Amino acid sequence: MKPEPASIADLLARAGVILCVGAGGVGKTTVSAALAVAAAKQGRKVALVTIDPARRLADAMGLDGLSNTPHRVTGDWDGELWAMMLDAKATFDEMVDRHATDADQAERILNNRYYRNIVSALSGNTEFMAAEKLYELHESGYDLIVVDTPPSSNSLEFVTRPDRLHHFVTKRLKWIIRPPGPLRAVSKSITLFLRQAARVVGQQVVEDSLAFLQAFDGMEEGFGNRARLVGELLKSDDASFVLVSSARPEPAREAARLGQILTDAGHGVDSLIINRLAPDLDVASSDVDPTLSASHQALVEHQQVVEAEHAEAAALASELDVSVIHRLERLEVPIADLAGISQLAATMAPA
């Protein structure tokens, strides 16, 4: 059992890997960046991996998405902050390069039409590639990696089934051309199957994919071991999950669902960050007379939002078994530069 963190600062000081998860549009990327900056302020060497940052945030961090390796972001901290924008395709290519037995094999795969299709189109690719990149960075001397995961469309499959991609490439496709022992006798039906498949997707696709599998031969083990290592890292005490949500009903429902998936997978949620809360003006909406003036009307409506968000946040917190809950107020002007992120970092983890 992993020890429960006492605060965000505590979590940042101890974790080797932090994955930020949550519904789209709740400010997950900004929160991830602030966590990374806060850890750098603690003196740690941090890598921030973002998927699809808003342009201004990307500019603020000097991210161009061109290199697929972290670059140093300088600022007012003792540690080191490195940031990168994930390029899923380049990450996959790097994997092929790493696991290929020789340059020739790598080239055959990278030039295969079916491979090029898989990489650019296989959905769920981004999160699997984020996990892969995470592992690679974890092995290369950073104290902490903060990963801003893509919005939760694929139910955190990269966490619950880290072997899925490997399974797809090596087991499922392989099964068709080289069925396991007892099934070899029925390879006639496999031939039939391939013929049927060709009728649907076209002969050429079947041929491309077979060529891909042949080129891939011998790499399964490397791929499989890697998937296992990534899975082990995500399951270890080194990995922490930070759930980010707003206190609106829909994102909160999604957050509860994600929390449940993480709990079922044996991870749990280490910290819940409730973002974009309306500031409490400290009066009960029922104590204000909205007929007095427009300002009083604004106050009543404001406090009604505060009360609704308070209830939603409390419901979410009680649904998740989480020890650290941090509430962030909605900002009147969205964060657009490193100074803003640094300020948010100071709020979450005061020095």
Place this chain on the structure above:
Amino acid sequence: MIVAGKGGVGKTTVSAVLGSLAAQQGYRTVLIDLEERDDLGRVFGAKKLQFKPHRVNDHLEVRSLGAHDTAAEYLTDRGLGVLRVAGSLLETVTSLTPGLQPMLQLAKVKQLATADGGRLVIVDAPAAGHALSLLRSPQGLLDGIDAGPIHDQAQQVVDLLADGDRCRVVLVTLPEETPVTETVDTAFSLEEELGIHLGPVIVNGITPVLDDLVLRPKGKHSSAAGRAARLRISRQDHEQRQITRLASELPLATLSLPNLAGDIDSAAIDVLADVLADQMVAA
């Protein structure tokens, strides 16, 4: 009609509102969820949406077109049921070709729109980049497959998507910086890269404007009402700037939906449908 936008902008709400409104006006309407999530069904009192349509009223149906069910139906209809014998075989054959599953979902949408007398089909598209990959998938298949049934199917879907008389993408945004920026980017990608025609942009979640709010000089805002007024004005102004920017960067008509307190239920959908109907009459 395909409803798309960044995550968290309220695509599902807007899809439900458009569906209700179309049905009210007498169009036979099918609302489609592509991702097998519960939100769209919940609004219409269906716990879990299924491939089988859920009937809301005489004019409105809601259903989910999950990738697996849609592919299974496609294969069965074409006498290729043998591929379904084992579920994993089906998945293998469809995942063999990236882009095939989304293309088959769109093909099913096309079939629903044209079969028996035609219907208005409203698709609650996946978030942000996933919607772009969905809409790119038929063209991608055409590039990869030269002939055969899938090629022909993909060609028909590409033709439908590019036909502004039959298909429009409605982009949804919030009056916030990042969603507006991404809406503008997505709009240009859809039009220029894929030749898809856009309908009006729907700006969702607008803070209703309170008239007569007075901003008193600083220092006099110590009262809670004064602070609430200042926050409200700042919010309204911020949203207005984003709406103005959207209009200046994107030459499309816009429709507005207010931010409603509380959860989106069927009563809220009716309120929003009325708001939209009034704007369409005015326009």
